[in-house]
Amino acid sequence: MTRTAQPRPRPAGPGRPDDAGPGRPDDAGPGALDRLPAVVPDASLPAVPAVDRRADRTGTRRTARVPSPALLLGALVLLVVSVVLAITIGPAQISPVDVWRSVAAHAGLGSTPLPALRDAIVFDMRLPRVLTAGAVGAGLALAGAVMQSLTRNPLADPYLLGLSSGASLGAVGVLVLGLGVVLPVAAFVGATLALLATLALAGSLGTTSPTRTVLAGLAVAQLCAAATSFVIFWSATGDSYREILSWLMGSLGGTTWTSVAIAGSALLLVGTALATAGGTLDAFAFGDTSAAALGVDVRRTRLLLLTGVAVLTGAMVAVSGSIGFVGLVLPHATRLLVGARHRVLLPLSALAGATFLIWADTAARTIFDPRELPVGILTAVIGAPVFAWILRRRRAVS
């Protein structure tokens, strides 16, 4: 990238002596070592050349931005349209009007309910699945954006702290060993235990600095993965392999209204709290010390946000398994659109994540119909190239 380092000629404005170089103190006679001028008077301050490379357009592009309220509104409309359209797609022919009639009937508004079978397809099968996909996508993208800022690590994702590995261990415990709890509960407990282990390990190494926390999470994740592999290797038989594999790769196959309740309530309660922490997260751009100097209580904020991310991610993993790349790629893609200010970035990431996962899951359940792919395979297939492209673009800028 070319760079013009030549200072522009200064405008010779009033009160700005053009001849004085930058920073030269008053001329008070040579050799007077014992009497320094106290302060350079204001009027005689020579101008530091202003940098203006507006004409120099080589290499870098200016960051053009769409007004954020318009973007948020647009993303919301896109999400609602996506929900309705995704429900209509599938082996059984459903129209948007059918979707509306079914929802209205169940909400006590509509007068003409659908035939029972079609109504069941909309209300008991596709609607909870699409809503769960939306909630999980939103939660993962939001948690990923928060983690990336909090750890100042562009490779961070919601699973960084061993959450998904802990959840997998819990889930495998149910699927293989037949532990007597429902799967989401086991997954959530596994995720929580893994987070506690990570924080305890990071704390025992000193303080919970971003790097230590990430490394501790890595250690816990590896340990949980080893335990999971061992359980599968030792005990899994026949059909349970497919079920386990599907869960480990992330799937929305078995979603019910219970899934919607778990993912939705986590998103509403924890997600909203995280999304409103925007201004505080902005302060972390230049690191912990910088955030503290901007008036943020760094330790308390980090602990609160990490806990929020853990609860949110734990709930999402509990209903869907560990769907990869949504929490990594969507925040980056959103930053390309609106920049890094969290006040817009966080809600828009959530909306984009919801829309993305709804379409990814729709594709996962239809393209190889009647067979269904775990959606995690699709998000990886889409996410990996997109991530590579984002990395290339970042290199080009910096």
Add this chain to the structure above:
Amino acid sequence: MSLEVRGGGVRIGDTVVLDGIDLTVPAGTVTGLLGPNGSGKSTLLRLVAGVGGALPGRVTTTGDVRWHGADLLAMRPRDRARRVALVEQDARTEVELSVRDAVLLGRIPHRSRWAADSDADRTAAQAALDAVGLTGLADRPLASLSGGERQRVHLARALAQRPELLLLDEPTNHLDIQAQLAALHLVRAATSGGTTALVALHDLNLAAAYCDHAVVLAGGAVVAAGPVADVLVPAVVDAVYGVSTTLLPQPGTDRPVLAFRAAAPPDLPAVGAWGG
């Protein structure tokens, strides 16, 4: 009306980094914070900024830090951040920020946690950008700027904070000489508006040229303080840095230039003489 540190001390783990620091920074001055590597300059700035708790490790701070009589360390972080701004050494980010967004970060202590940028925020950021001569680069990505320009952005961020006390840690580090002079010139310009600046510096000649007062640290303690003409003298510099210093007059200014030679055969391997 000044910054007063009495009995300031910082321990990180079991290591004493600063001990028994007493110093006064007169209001409205540019005061240089000098001393060899590891003498505790950065730690002292962090103590004054009240950000010791954000350092890695178990940090214990002691002593009294007062700004115009108010106890800075007992203040709510947010209230302190409205009075004191800190520009760290080599502040870097992986975040893709525009120049204007980076400067707007300085407004965080001045607005409620949920608020968007107000007109006052935008005005303050614009004024800070104008003050450091970066108006034309406001919408550029921060990463596309040169080191000297980036240092100006950090200064603008601190100015947007509208601080009464400006703390700068080696603002000339890794900059070419023109950018070094520009950075310190801008600090001087900021103090002409009434702000007080405490600036950690390595280059004693920059301190001699731009500072009103100087505080010299060595081994975590203050060894000299006062008007820069009294502090930057051979008696002080030679003892602290272990060199032999000569003050030379500089044509066109009454500020001296310091020239250094090794005081004694240093404990370094011998080097062949120049010119064979």
